[in-house]
Amino acid sequence: MKRILITVCALGVVAAISAACFFFWPASIEAVQATHAQPTGSALVAKGEYLTKAADCAACHTAPGGQPFAGGRAFKLPFGTIYSTNITPDRKTGIGQWSDAEFVRALHRGIGRNGEDLYPAFPYTSYALLSTDDVLAIRAYLSTVRPVSLRNTDNTLVFPFNQRYVLRAWKLLFVPTRPWEPSAAHDAAWNRGSYLAEALAHCGECHTPRNRMFALKSGRKYAGAVVDGWKAYNITSDSETGIGAWSDAEIEQYLSLGHAPGRGSAGGGMGEAIDLSLRHLSSEDIAALTRYLRTIPAQRSELAARVVHDPxxxxxxxxxxxxxxxxxxxxxxxxxxxxxxxxxxxxxxxxxxxxxxxxxxxxxxxxxxxxxxxxxxxxxxxxxxxxxxxxxxxxxxxxxxxxxxxxxxxxxxxxxxxxxxxxxxxxxxx
Ligand code: HEC
Ligand code: HEC
Ligand code: HEC
The missing domain is CATH 1.10.760.10 (Cytochrome c-like domain)
Known part of the structure; x- marks a missing residue:
């Protein structure tokens, strides 16, 4: 009860700041342009298809048994239900009429076509780190998928959560304002792994615990959290409560096939991430992800769940x-x-x-x-x-x-x- 009260108070403060921001923070839109490195034609679409899989857009934008990317999957939150939207190129019900600039703004800043603030169930807190070239490639690919005519389902959130502007202060606090940048202290593989984990595959959205404001606890990066009733385990380099004792080959096999002998199998959101996203990645990218994971500072979590190998x-x-x-x-x-x-x-x-x-x-x-x-x-x-x-x-x-x-x-x-x-x-x- 105390926790709920504190959460409500915290959100009240956020709402007040948001209301203040509302008046002087227009949802501006910047023109976007790809760099010279961006491919064109079918090479661009192929690049976009790979990135769309790595970012796992299909997992959330496809309802159970529904058409790919047509939306309608429900996300149940303590204060109501949010539905993902139709991102097929259908001109009436999808994003067929969106400009590239509007699409980039949605992924980088969580803003919808009409300037409305989007809920962070859409993980733009991670996608904000994507390069503009990559977002445009994703757009190019999505423009080629089969358009599906399906109206978006209305969210059923209670007041004040149904007031989208409440999100403004939250976004000001928690959404990165610039794309991911390589670290000179590390080699190319580590940097690729970092970009994959942080920006594209958004591992932290499930594996990092959240604070009372629903923001990821940066001090507990990858230390484990609960998602949809499943524990998304500690994947830091801690040898007992994380994956520090796994070999590179074990991590690579788990990420690309959903199972590593002697380490177990992937179910829930992880099974889905592997099915729709990770198993499509190249072996170089899986190795890069593994390389990066190895360097995540160890965090202790549930000692009670230490693995006994030969009981x-x-x-x-x-x-x-x-x-x-x-x-x-x-x-x-x-x-x-x-x-x-x-x-x-x-x-x-x-x-x-x-x-x-x-x-x-x-x-x-x-x-x-x-x-x-x-x-x-x-x-x-x-x-x-x-x-x-x-x-x-x-x-x-x-x-x-x-x-x-x-x-x-x-x-x-x-x-x-x-x-x-x-x-x-x-x-x-x-
Ligand atoms: C973890 C689930 C999740 C993932 C992954 C995800 N989305 Fe979404 N997305 C949502 C939800 C939920 C909404 C609706 C948010 C709202 O109503 O405020 C949304 C909204 C959007 C919107 C706004 C559409 C509109 O009509 O306003 C766009 C564009 C979008 N997503 C594109 C993408 C793309 C592209 C990807 C992959 C790079 C992606 N999403 C990945 C859950 C997700
Ligand atoms: C038709 C075969 C089949 C049957 C029957 C079956 N399982 Fe499984 N189970 C599997 C497979 C295959 C996996 C691994 C899936 C994967 O690769 O992610 C699995 C995974 C699991 C896991 C690991 C879950 C995780 O995510 O860590 C548990 C625990 C489990 N099963 C328990 C049971 C129990 C208890 C029963 C009986 C009530 C049962 N299974 C019946 C095939 C089966
Ligand atoms: C949609 C949520 C979700 C996303 C995104 C996600 N995971 Fe997971 N992950 C889980 C869940 C849930 C489990 C537990 C699966 C089980 O027990 O069946 C898990 C398990 C794992 C495990 C096994 C840990 C162990 O001790 O058994 C590894 C390794 C892992 N994830 C790595 C990753 C990496 C790396 C990424 C990003 C590339 C990622 N996960 C993205 C939800 C997610």
Whole structure:
């Protein structure tokens, strides 16, 4: 309650400053021009297609089961729901009539065509760092996708959050005012990785915790946060609570395929980012990202979720036999009937490595946050030929059964005691 009050007060202050800004901050528009280095024709479109994937515009601008880039995906916030918009070149309902300058202004400053302030659910706090050439290339590519006639869904935010000008002071405080710049202290690969992570692939939007004003905590860069009910883990160089102990090859494999043996698999927003974005990146770009991640200063996070690689509970376990860790609990039974055919008792994955649970952070987290999400919603990295698919079990089992199987999975694959309760599963369902 206290937290909510402080948040409301903080936002009240922001609203007051915003109202003041409102009168003397016109949504000016600057002419834009590409540099001489910008390609033209089909080379420009190809460049734009690659960047659009790296920036993962499709993830948010495509509704579940909807047409690519036609918008309508819902973003539920504590104070209402925001919908992404149609960014296909349809002239009436999409952005077909936008000028290049308007498009650049939207990505760099979070301003809509009519000068309205856009909500930061659209991660322009990261895209503000993109070079103008890259934004124009993205525009050139988006102009070639199939136009879809689909009206934008109205947001349902409560007062005062439905007053867009409230965002002005927030933007003044938290949106970078100039594009990303290379650091002379580092080589070209590191700089490419930094640009990819910070500007294009916006890793921090999920992996950096936010303060009460919904801004990223710069002092806790990549230290881990919760997104859509999933934990986006600590990806700093801390060896116990981050990914400092992963080899380069493991990080590269995880980012490009969604799985690294002995490290676990990507579900939730990470599975989606890999499916639609990261797996399309060149091996040079994946190596550059890895290079950059290695240099993120270590931050400690949840010590309770340290990974145990060879828990005693796996002693003697084989693909088809649980070994000594055999009981008749409800969780064991659900695992035996619904899970073992894909996962195996030894945690190495049956049929496919991707289903290997050994060493995964998720099964080492006593809170079981991501285990519960994975069981409820399943995982679909669709484009990898069906090997990375787990069906959803939300409708198949009760909260009690899902809590039981989650605790069994944590116990068996990490040797720890899971704390998942039926109430936690119910909360995760909502
Ligand atoms: C994390 C989700 C997310 C990602 C990624 C994302 N957007 Fe958006 N975008 C949104 C949401 C939500 C809105 C609506 C914001 C609002 O109503 O204030 C939006 C709005 C926009 C708008 C304003 C459209 C209008 O009609 O006013 C443009 C243009 C846009 N996005 C382009 C892009 C491009 C290009 C990319 C990739 C470089 C991208 N977006 C990536 C969520 C996202
Ligand atoms: C849309 C949100 C989102 C974005 C964007 C995102 N991640 Fe993630 N990431 C997650 C989530 C959620 C998990 C946990 C996945 C799971 O357990 O299945 C995760 C897991 C990871 C892991 C595994 C960590 C571990 O200990 O198992 C790595 C490495 C990682 N992300 C790196 C990145 C990098 C690098 C980027 C940017 C290129 C990125 N992520 C962008 C949400 C995101
Ligand atoms: C049809 C095969 C299949 C079945 C059945 C299945 N899984 Fe999975 N599961 C997978 C695959 C494949 C992955 C890895 C997906 C990826 O590559 O990201 C996975 C991932 C997971 C993860 C890791 C989640 C994460 O994001 O870190 C957990 C935990 C898990 N499964 C638990 C279960 C449980 C518990 C059951 C039974 C209720 C179950 N699975 C049933 C195939 C399956």
């Amino acid at each position: 005693g509970t796996l002693n003697g376990a084989k693909a088809w036999s649980p070994g000594a860790d055999h009981d008749e609990s409800a969780g064991f039974q659900v695992f035996a009937s619904a899970c073992v055919s894909c996962h195996g008792w030894d945690g190495n994955g049956q049929q496919t490595d991707s289903a290997g649970l050994r060493g995964s952070r998720s099964v080492n987290d006593p809170a079981g946050t991501n285990v519960v999400r994975a069981v409820l919603e399943g995982i679909k990295i669709g484009s990898l030929g069906g090997h990375n698919t787990m069906p959803p079990f939300a409708g198949a089992y009760s909260d009690e059964e899902i809590a039981a199987v989650s605790n069994y999975v944590i116990g068996h694959f990490s040797g720890r005691r899971g704390n998942v309760t039926a109430a936690a599963v119910r909360a995760s369902r909502n």
